[in-house]
Amino acid sequence: MSKNPTLTQPAPAANEIADGGDEDKTQLVGPVIRALRLLRFIAEGGSTTNLSEVGRRIDVNRVTVMRLLATLEHEGMVERLPQGGHQAGFDLVKLAAKVLASKDLTVFARSVLAGLSESLQLSAYLGVLDGGDVLYLLRDMPQTTLVSNIQVGSRVPAHLTTPGRMLIAGLPEAALRERLGEEPLKMVTGQSPATYARLGDILAADRERGCAWSFSAFEPGIDSCAAPVFDASGATVAAISVAGPEIRFERDSALRERVEREVKRAARDLSGLLGYVAGRRR
Structure with a gap:
């Protein structure tokens, strides 16, 4: 072992450089x-x-x-x-995150969504916030006729859907008003929040639970669950959701718990790929 190696001529330990190359x-x-x-x-x-x-x-x-x-x-x-x-250290984590960020978020999300959809036999989606809307970037659908069918590229006011709620859950009311506009808020069913007071209560419950649930609140007869995806800084950059017919949840009493567990796990997996370390929220 060399105690004082030069800057350009390290001690040639056997495990230091792979054998067989012509590298100088x-x-x-x-x-x-x-x-x-x-x-x-x-x-x-x-x-x-x-x-x-x-x-x-x-x-x-x-x-x-x-x-x-x-x-x-x-x-x-x-x-x-x-x-x-x-x-x-955090600087190393951020450096790694910048390298990962050079790849599109969707590159990492595709395999995560595919695994989630296959496991639950429900439609799986990736959404991001665009102004006051959730923009659906990706979806993966199982080989079954009983699925939700939101199209890739669809835009929906964020407060109306579970991924949208997760994307705005951490915003103060002033920022929500800037994105969503003045009351009354747009409604699509009787469950849609029409006021910021009602929306605030819903988002507080979503934050507490770590996920958002909808029971026919956007698509009649369709239930949905979403969880947030964080980047290396702890910022919410996307949301993963699954959706499927409410009859499946009615027939299987354990499905709701399993869906929540697996959606949260998928969101954590994707967050990890983006460099997020638990406990380092912005």
Whole structure:
């Protein structure tokens, strides 16, 4: 093990560079390699409470581990835990989120919706907020005739649908009025909120539950459940929903609980792919 590697000629440890290539090893920067090893070790759940053990695992000495940790902590790539040790830092999470954000949200959502629709045999949707409307970006429909059939590209006033309610649930009333307009609010059924007082009560209940439910409140005979999707900063950027005939819920008393559980899980999965870390809401 080299205690003082040069910047351009790291010690050629067997596990440092894959064998068999023609790459010029003199172009590699030893400290960067070691820092990245340490980051991988921490990101994969490795403990840094014993620096000597960490050094053994990443093939550097204890002092180097200490210096690497101090540098990574200074740059926000790792952060110290109250109980000792370190975890991935928020700046690292944001950096990863920016990389992920270079891919369209819909790329990640497609597989999530497909799994949700297949599991529940209900129509699954991804919606985003556009002004005062929820815009339906994606849908996945099961091979059954008993499904909801909202078209991709449809726009609906956000307060009328479960994904729309999740998208506006965290907005103050002034922002809601700016997006939705003055009272009375648009209604499509007797359950639609016509006033901001009524809408406020509904959104408060949605926030408390962590999801929104509708029972024939938008499409007659169709029940729906939605949960919010967060980005790395904790902002609500989308909502995942499922919808299907109320007769299925009436016939299966356990379906509602299962739907809520799986919709929330799907939203958490998609949030994680976007870099969201639980507890870091904006």
